[in-house]
Amino acid sequence: MNLSGGGDPRAWELWIEYHRIRLIREFDELLCLGHLRNIDHYWYQIETVSQVLRRFGGRVLLADEVGLGKTIEAGMVLKEYLLRGMVRKLLILTPPSLVSQWREELETKFGMDFITTEDPSYREGAEDFWRRHDRIIASLHTAKSRKNIDTITAIDYDLVIVDEAHGLRNKRTVSYRLVNAIRKKFILLLSATPVQNNLLELYNLITLLKPGLLSTEAAFKKEYVKRGSLRTPNHPDKLHRLLREVMIRNTRSLVDVKLPKRFATTLYVSPLPHEKAQYEQASRFCRDFGAAREHASLWTVQNLQMAAGSSPLALRESVLHLLEKNEGITTAEAGRLRDLAESLRGGEASSKGVQLLQLLKAREDKKIVFVKYLKTLEYLEGLLSSAGVPFAVFSGGITGPQKDQAIARFREEVPVLLSTETGGEGRNLQFCNTLINYDIPWNPMRLEQRIGRLHRIGQRRDVFVFNLCLAGSIEDHMMRILDEKIHMFELVVGEIDTILGNLDSERDFGSVILDLWVREADEAKRRASFERFGEEIIEARKIYEKTRALDNALFGEDYEA
Template sequence: MEIRLDREKGRPLVEKIINGHGASVDDLYLRRQALQFSLHPGFDTLLSLTAVRDMTPFDYQIRTVRHVLANLRGRALLCDEVGMGKTVEAGLIALEYMLRGLARRVLILAPPSLVSQWREEMQVKFNLDFITYDDPAFKAHHEPWTFFPRIIASIDTAKRESHRLQIGAAAFDLVICDEAHHLKNRRTQAYQLVSQLQKKYILLLTATPVENDLEELFNLITLLLPGQLETAAAFKKKYITRGDALKPKNTEELKALVREVMVRNRRSETGVILSRRYAETIRLQLSPEEMAFYRRLTHFVRGFFIDGQDKPQGGASLLTLKVLQREIGSSIEAVLPTLTKMAEQPSYAPEMRRLFAALLEQAKKVPHRAKADALVQLLRGLNDKVIVFTGFSETHRYLVRRLTEAGFAVAQLHGGMKRLEKEEQVRYFADVAQVLLSTETGSEGRNLQFCRCLVNYDLPWNPMQIEQRIGRIHRIGQERDVYIYNLSAQDTLEAHMLELLDAKINMFQLVVGELDMILGNLKENQGFEDMVLNAWLQSADEREMEAQMDKVGDQLLEAKNHYLAVKAIDERLLGELVPDE
């Protein structure tokens, strides 16, 4: 075989000298592909299992991946119960196709809140670098959807007219849609977008494919295999009981069709999450000086919100004021650098700088740290290894010093550390230290399941961040019960937030993954943290604040009840439609 260059036409001319017969470039490419496939093992042997990092997939996940690859031909509805690791299954399938040369261009569509989580998991567990739709490099490119080979995007962004045409012109080897129940209505722009994408393989991930009507299941399956369930009218006539949109008929025939595209793993069958969560709230009183400062700062911040100003007089932004309110919920130490910066900010009006300077001086004079005292007392009573979480680097530094002075061996994780430094600290915690002080960014991707006790020194305003903290130790593979301790200073925003999450939806008793499903059902356009913050800051007095908080709590409870109703429907229907193997 020799390759000659046709200089007149400017392209390679490939000839195969066998018995005087020539072979085209397409023939050569097909022969090369056939040779590659002959060298690769079948799907019974997964190449991806040797390429993953810091992760050992469970048997049911491996079975799912093999089944999707070998039998469902890469088009599947992954309906594992919440918390069972659908992301791991999708990542393994994507990696397997890439390693075998069957996929290069991959598009992951997810809710905005999960985009960064997908990027982290793909990088940490599968060593796959994706670019996100909000990355500056993505935004700067004139044709990003066709240029970048691996993209993670919000489906809300992707369906916009400014993006839809370019996405439609791009060809993808694999499309993954997370929280695919949002695609249940075929009349929506999101459904039409996914339906029209050029794609070879597609995975739809959802724990609740049916909410109101069996036609929602029809719509999702039609995205995977158009015609699998015939037309919408034929499906309704043949498989839905008249007068009851949630009651199937001709069930055995429908089962057989659904099983050709759906995989459903149940927690009760796999037994991979057997441990339970136990949560305790450690209620404490701030010292008089701490409470006086907390109230003064809150009054200072609340004044601008009650006035409804978009830009407070004097130059300070509302974002800055929100940061102050978050920081004081953690510690005096967290708020000091911000106050110092604000007091010296030349763009602020003199009266604003003086207000910040006065707050700074008052903060410096606060002599006691009641929450730190409570932490030391708690740790001395726990005969076990403990992870202490804080969301602020200054609080982290203070606690390292305070706990070391109290005689504890302390390991630490924070975002400023390099990967090898983090691994060294995790080993130190596993072998020697009783306490690991960590920030959210510090613990990302760390396997900390050898520990079962966690302290929330401060509470993030986003409940999913609380869930992610707990998820570092209460996850698939944890064999021991997990104990969570929440430090709660009375009469603070964080105390009210904790009360809502615990009393209204029993957050700390939820199964892994359920909180995300509940928060996704909130009817407000704003997220939970903004709902709570507005209730706190826009209330003129304690009575009004209590009333506003009750409204937020009622919405939380309504969202939870909606989730439980949908869950019950799915368990009944999928139990009928997808029998045990």
């Protein structure tokens, strides 16, 4: 390398960086902090990551209370190891509903690209998939299947991360045996509720991390489990000392996280006659399209139905895209889609649009309006312009300087920010405390992420959330479950995901509600199906609350590693 003054400046910078990294032999300085994007990280997370690297040697149970950022901590550990060249072959195992969320978080917040078992390359050749790719996110359900387990356990991994690791609590399950058999240098287990039923579950998880730490199962029961009650610890102080060798648990009382209240209102807007006809036309097509195919494309039906709940322009774009692709669509179906697109040319009044303007004009405080689709964003730009409401626009498609300008304009000049779901990540928006969801994400965690742009550390005022959905739509049924059955907006951020994880289903929440919607054409039967699903979620919340109480009793509110 030419180190003279006339050399390549970039090469010189790389040389300096190389030697800087070599000089940091311990983990006193975290390299990853300079490589994080759109992310707020807090002191306790930095301390946790340092402890994982220095004290625990990369084998640890991260058991922070829900909402304190275990995913962020795991991502920081992963990034640190990558920057130091200590890992290459990576495997992240999650519940099916979290695969895409993990991929997005690692890409947008840590600049790391992963391939997943939801990608076409997995379906094209499963065995080669695991060997060919160095960074994989997979659902545990997929990984443990008979066709994959032998291949995965024959590969040497540098780092394995298991989210919702309480799913490994039973050592007799295929999931446990898989993770135990995987050859791995480092392993991170993530669970806010590591003990679901009894102390033997904790023994099983700890044995995955550090075999022998808790001795044999019989010896563990004799020493640490009160006779006659598998849920009650014997010698809890001694057990805590051992757990501090493999477990970190941050609690709200420990890290002093205090947030203002949040108040949510869901407005069920009666559709205008033409809107009702268009929505029913789209829903009938989705039902018929799915019924005509034993293995219909879930994405096709889901995207059309979601777009129908957002705006006519979003639905029209989805219809035209489907026609343009023309994959497996019959002549009759194409005709129905063209008729639907023709009815969606726009120009007609919108019931949700009218409701939005009323909300925007009711008070003068600043408001963020979130949408999923760019076409819906375009529609709202025209609506607000015509109504004389000043606004700024923030979307993933604009440049960095344009994003800075939009946020500055929102802060200083205009009362409204129109934003796509990526809007405001990692930016200080706490000067605003009112949020309007013009459309409703089918993934409850997406809904929480939107609210989390405002309801976060640093917000000093109560936060107000307004959800708009068409009466009689799939979003209507969904919000009555989330809002009225389990009171989602009263939960701590992250709790809803843990609750849904207690459902006896390998499918994500959006897939379940779509299936309930398209399966029944009769409104009364459909409503009954959603009612039964709501009861299942109520039971799932009860399970979560019992588990949380057990873990708090075991570890205490002030437990720390």
